[in-house]
Amino acid sequence: MAQEHIVVVGAGQAGAAVVARLRALGFDGALTLLGAEPAPPYQRPPLSKKYLTGEMTRERLFLRPAAFYADQDITLRTGAAVRTIDRAARTLTVCTDGAGGGETLHWDRLILATGAAPRRLPADRGGALAGVHVMRDLADVDAMAGAFVAGRRLLVVGGGYIGLEAAAVAATRGLDVTLLEAAPRILVRVACAQTSDWFRTLHTAHGVRILEGTAVARLTGTDHVTGADVAGAHIPCDLAVVGIGVTPRTALAEAAGLEVADGIVVDTLGRTSDPDIWAAGDCALFPHGDGRLRLESVQNAIDQAEAVAANILGAAVPYVPQPWFWSDQYDAKLQIAGLGQGADSIVVRDAGDGRSHWYFAQGRLISVDAMNDARAYMVGKRLIEAGRSPDPAALAEPATDLRALLRD
Known part of the structure; x- marks a missing residue:
């Protein structure tokens, strides 16, 4: 693949993760990361928290120093909006002046990490x-x-x-x-x-x-x-x-004739309906259970992007998400492991200043919400990833040592 040019559209968390992983896995062809925003790739979660309060500076949001992209021979182009994709010619049109014109850029493999837009x-x-x-x-x-x-x-x-x-x-x-x-x-x-x-x-x-x-x-x-x-x-x-949710940015993919639903449809490896075009992050709709799933989280953006990078290079390993999320409000930290959809019972566990809610579906632990209780989050996450389900009555008992549940 040394002669190939991989182009990534979208310089958010997924786009930044996929180019870094491609280089880490040894891809030595040309690599271009296109971002429509004028800033380099940055963290989004702090925007509604420490950045809004002024506790975090703009520079601290950036995922990587500018030197990283140069050192890794990654062409980062900010303020570069992609207008069209020509699948037959393997080109795309990039606009950098905001006027609707643009230049034509050739690609051999294309990764769409276009994210989502607020409703x-x-x-x-x-x-x-x-x-x-x-x-x-x-x-x-x-x-x-x-x-x-x-x-x-x-x-x-x-x-x-x-x-x-x-x-x-x-x-x-x-x-x-x-x-x-x-x-x-x-x-x-x-x-x-x-x-x-x-x-x-x-x-x-x-x-x-x-x-x-x-x-x-x-x-x-x-x-x-x-x-x-x-x-x-x-x-x-x-x-x-x-704050009424987001919609995946799929217009570019749809105009290019790719399969689109509530996101850009991909297979278990991250490929779209065109085998030379891949997608990752908030915009990607991937197989999950008996249906399809689109996850809006930093963790998914990174994990899925890294999986796509490996699969482009031939790993052929299906992406299996291990979802986790968090939210900071006042002095409270919410940590979530798993997905709670389909739960038929909730176990409430009090732990001093903290509390956790454990979601079960037909006796199987599927998710946990931990408020100011990092231990509950850690134990719940490990249990879910291992496919293990503790006794609900033991969970509800404050005297139960959660760490012991990992040894049982």
């Missing part, structure tokens, strides 16, 4: 008003950081992790925060009711007003957002953060 409220519901923010990339957070001023009224639309993290930062900085969730409870799509209850109590204790089962009819204001109309009420605000 926005439509313009006819106020989504285009000034003062309405989303939280996905550096530009988003830079645009809102200066508006997080004590005494201002913040409206958060969406009670998922992004919305709750934004609410936590704002409340800590002295803003008056109201959070609206259209579903019956916060975190309804990603966590059990017990975890929702724990975080609702946490936020309420910090002064956040949480209104569940409350959908936004429209955001109001002439040029700048001034509030939100909900059923039977108007909620005034000075700024709003919309």
Whole structure:
């Protein structure tokens, strides 16, 4: 493969991981990483936490120093948006001037790591008003950081992790925060009711007003957002953060004729419907169990990207995810191992200042949420990865030594 040119579209966590892994595994052909943003690859999780609060500088977000790419002979091009892919000619069009023109770049293997885009409220519901923010990339957070001023009224639309993290930062900085969730409870799509209850109590204790089962009819204001109309009420605000999920960036793949569903469809190795094009990260929809799965997490982006790198070089090892996630809110750390979908029972375990919720499906442990309980997370993760399921009654007993469960 020494004469081959591998091009990676998307310079996020997956794109950065795949080029580094290709070099580490000995690929010595040409390697190009294209990123539409002006910044080099950076961490996204701190954006809604330490970067928004000012505790972390912009430079500390960067995944690698600039010298890494030069030392590894990786051509990193930032501010380079890919407009089209020609599969027959094995070329793509790159625009660097923002005007829609561009240059043609040849590739032998192509990796799509295009990520996901935040969902926005439509313009006819106020989504285009000034003062309405989303939280996905550096530009988003830079645009809102200066508006997080004590005494201002913040409206958060969406009670998922992004919305709750934004609410936590704002409340800590002295803003008056109201959070609206259209579903019956916060975190309804990603966590059990017990975890929702724990975080609702946490936020309420910090002064956040949480209104569940409350959908936004429209955001109001002439040029700048001034509030939100909900059923039977108007909620005034000075700024709003919309955190209602993301959609995979599939337009480029779809236009190129690749198979697309809720993501770019790939096989167990990471190949798309074109054997010379691969995909990894938030945009990739891969086989899982009896169906397909798309994971939005740093861990998946790295693991899947590294698997794709190995498989491009001939490893032929199917990607099997070992999901884990985390969220920091106030002084609370949530750590999640596994996937809780399909659980039919929840075991609650209290451990002093910490708590954990253990998800079972037909007697099998499938996930654990650990709030301020790193030991529960560590033990749960190892048990899930080993395919072992402890006795639920033993888990619920605070006197049970969790580490002993690993030896049984």
